Amino acid sequence: MQIQRWRCNSCKSTFCEPHAKLTRATMISQPELAARAIQCLLEGCSIRSTERLTGLNRNTIMRLLVLAGQGCEQLMDERMGQLPFKRIQCDGIWTFVMKKARNVRKDDPVDFGDQWIFVALDADSKLIPSFIIGKRSSLNTQAFMQDLRYRIGDHRVQLTTDAYIFYRKAVEESFAGDADFAQLTKLYGDYGQFGNEILTVTISARPMWSGRTSPCGCSFAD
Numbered sequence: 001m002q003i004q005r006w007r008c009n010s011c012k013s014t015f016c017e018p019h020a021k022l023t024r025a026t027m028i029s030q031p032e033l034a035a036r037a038i039q040c041l042l043e044g045c046s047i048r049s050t051e052r053l054t055g056l057n058r059n060t061i062m063r064l065l066v067l068a069g070q071g072c073e074q075l076m077d078e079r080m081g082q083l084p085f086k087r088i089q090c091d092g093i094w095t096f097v098m099k100k101a102r103n104v105r106k107d108d109p110v111d112f113g114d115q116w117i118f119v120a121l122d123a124d125s126k127l128i129p130s131f132i133i134g135k136r137s138s139l140n141t142q143a144f145m146q147d148l149r150y151r152i153g154d155h156r157v158q159l160t161t162d163a164y165i166f167y168r169k170a171v172e173e174s175f176a177g178d179a180d181f182a183q184l185t186k187l188y189g190d191y192g193q194f195g196n197e198i199l200t201v202t203i204s205a206r207p208m209w210s211g212r213t214s215p216c217g218c219s220f221a222d
Helices: 031-042 047-054 058-079 138-152 166-175
Strands: 005-007 014-016 087-097 113-122 130-134 157-162 179-184 200-204 217-221
Touching (some): 031 047, 031 058, 087 138, 113 138, 130 138, 138 166, 166 179
Parallel strands (some): 087 157, 157 179
Antiparallel strands (some): 087 113, 200 217
């Protein structure tokens, strides 16, 4: 939509004819192309690859992503309430903004460094009723549990989280005993869970042409 503008010769200010105010939704001239960009992102394409596939500018794609996220959040608030879940599993997905925690300086913005996505997953339907993005802190853990409590409503559930220390207090304050709560402690490394087996790896290389060797062949034996 083209809007005619004029300039006053006396005060040099500009003005235009009356028109409907543009919104983010009406700024998209090709809704089909915007939907295709969102579909590419959902399929795991990067922003730059989506830019090459659709022809949209990457800044436009990022604005579309924010707009779609706001719409999904509004849909969750309107539809996801009093959900009859029985088993909920909560975990965190680690990521970082701009730089990892070890490289963050004192004068960097507070959002830089490690970030976590707190995710609640229904074990039966695989539906995600609640999530929170932010630092791994007591405040965000409490907000996450309160939002999950709002989604579940009055239904009693079996709730399983990882061993993060702030979950205990957050679950107690949010659910007030209306959940069967358990924490799953994850062990990384050999703590005897593999028995006493010894894994022997034999590596051999066969000569090839031009004096090179082929990729190593591995044989495993217990």
